[in-house]
Amino acid sequence: MRIELKPVSDQVVVVMGASSGIGRAAALALARRGATVVVSARREGALRSLVEEITAGGGTATAVVADVTDPAQVRAVADRAAAEHGRLDSWVHLAGVALFAAFEDTTPEEFARVVDVNLMGQVHGAAAALPHLRREGRGALVHVTSMGAKRGVPLQSAYIASKHAVDGFLEVLRMEVQRSGVPISVTQIMPATINTPLFDQARTKLGVKPVAPPPVYQPDVVVEAILHAVEHPTRDIVVGAAAKAMVVGEKVAPRLLDALLVRFGFEAHDTGQPKPADAPDNLFAPLDGFATAQDGFGDSALRRSLYTRARLSPLGRALPVAAVAGAAGLALRAARR
Numbered sequence: 001m002r003i004e005l006k007p008v009s010d011q012v013v014v015v016m017g018a019s020s021g022i023g024r025a026a027a028l029a030l031a032r033r034g035a036t037v038v039v040s041a042r043r044e045g046a047l048r049s050l051v052e053e054i055t056a057g058g059g060t061a062t063a064v065v066a067d068v069t070d071p072a073q074v075r076a077v078a079d080r081a082a083a084e085h086g087r088l089d090s091w092v093h094l095a096g097v098a099l100f101a102a103f104e105d106t107t108p109e110e111f112a113r114v115v116d117v118n119l120m121g122q123v124h125g126a127a128a129a130l131p132h133l134r135r136e137g138r139g140a141l142v143h144v145t146s147m148g149a150k151r152g153v154p155l156q157s158a159y160i161a162s163k164h165a166v167d168g169f170l171e172v173l174r175m176e177v178q179r180s181g182v183p184i185s186v187t188q189i190m191p192a193t194i195n196t197p198l199f200d201q202a203r204t205k206l207g208v209k210p211v212a213p214p215p216v217y218q219p220d221v222v223v224e225a226i227l228h229a230v231e232h233p234t235r236d237i238v239v240g241a242a243a244k245a246m247v248v249g250e251k252v253a254p255r256l257l258d259a260l261l262v263r264f265g266f267e268a269h270d271t272g273q274p275k276p277a278d279a280p281d282n283l284f285a286p287l288d289g290f291a292t293a294q295d296g297f298g299d300s301a302l303r304r305s306l307y308t309r310a311r312l313s314p315l316g317r318a319l320p321v322a323a324v325a326g327a328a329g330l331a332l333r334a335a336r337r
Contacts, residue, residue: 015094017093017096018047029227030230038085042065047065097117101155106158115162118159130184139185148163150247170188187236194221203277207275213261
């Protein structure tokens with residue numbers, strides 16, 4: 001099925017999880033490119049400052065406060081976008097929380113909450129957006145997960161479980177949407193470790209402010225992938241060569257990757273900055289402050305990914321298709337023999 005998406009400058013785009021981090025950076029970039037943006041998160045003040053920043057730059061933005069664990073609130077975001085701007089063209093879902101702790105130190109309530117936000121939030125988002133995209137006759141669902149959707153790392157059992165589950169959900173959703181014949185693209189974007197306030201806001205039982213395995217990339221590297229996905233139908237985008245290495249390693253040498261993460265994966269979470277287990281976090285309620293795209297890893301965070309840029313280039317998009325076509329041809333010839 002051929003899918004043709006509108007230029008971003010002609011789109012109405014909802015960004016869920018826009019108060020900080022990648023979501024905030026994406027909303028600003030989409031608005032700069034001319035999109036009409038509807039931004040949503042739990043923190044009204046952070047959304048208000050984001051809308052002010054967008055409008056000061058000449059863009060158009062609407063804020064709708066919502067908790068992604070409540071399907072009625074998520075539907076209200078989609079309905080508000082359609083009612084106020086006449087349609088919905090793309091839904092970009094980034095809202096998520098993190099917990100850094102050994103599995104045996106994780107309570108059932110904490111595990112369930114991470115899954116509720118990271119998995120069910122994505123489910124509620126797709127369910128809210130799809131009727132509007134179908135009515136428009138085309139559109140894009142863009143779900144940002146993590147390299148953790150394909151490969152587990154220690155001390156993140158709930159987070160990794162939720163991202164793996166979204167990966168499976170999107171595989172099924174993509175096939176069902178294709179079967180229906182409506183030209184809607186379903187994209188999963190899987191970033192490496194990104195320099196966002198996620199780590200300041202996360203619940204941790206490690207005794208330190210956590211971070212995920214290095215290297216760390218700036219949010220704009222993911223934003224580049226999001227801007228691509230809302231205009232170009234793409235199945236999966238892995239952001240950062242480090243993330244691609246993890247995904248490939250899981251496929252070709254999972255036991256070796258296990259051994260490497262057992263040896264280095266635990267210490268990789270340690271920033272050296274003390275943070276007690278009872279420090280404020282955003283797991284069950286929003287946390288004031290952190291209305292910014294970047295965290296404190298700016299000096300060391302990579303500003304670009306040559307791998308990702310090459311992957312999104314016309315040649316990079318064509319190569320996987322050519323490889324699949326070649327493999328299919330070889331299989332067909334073998335079957336005929």
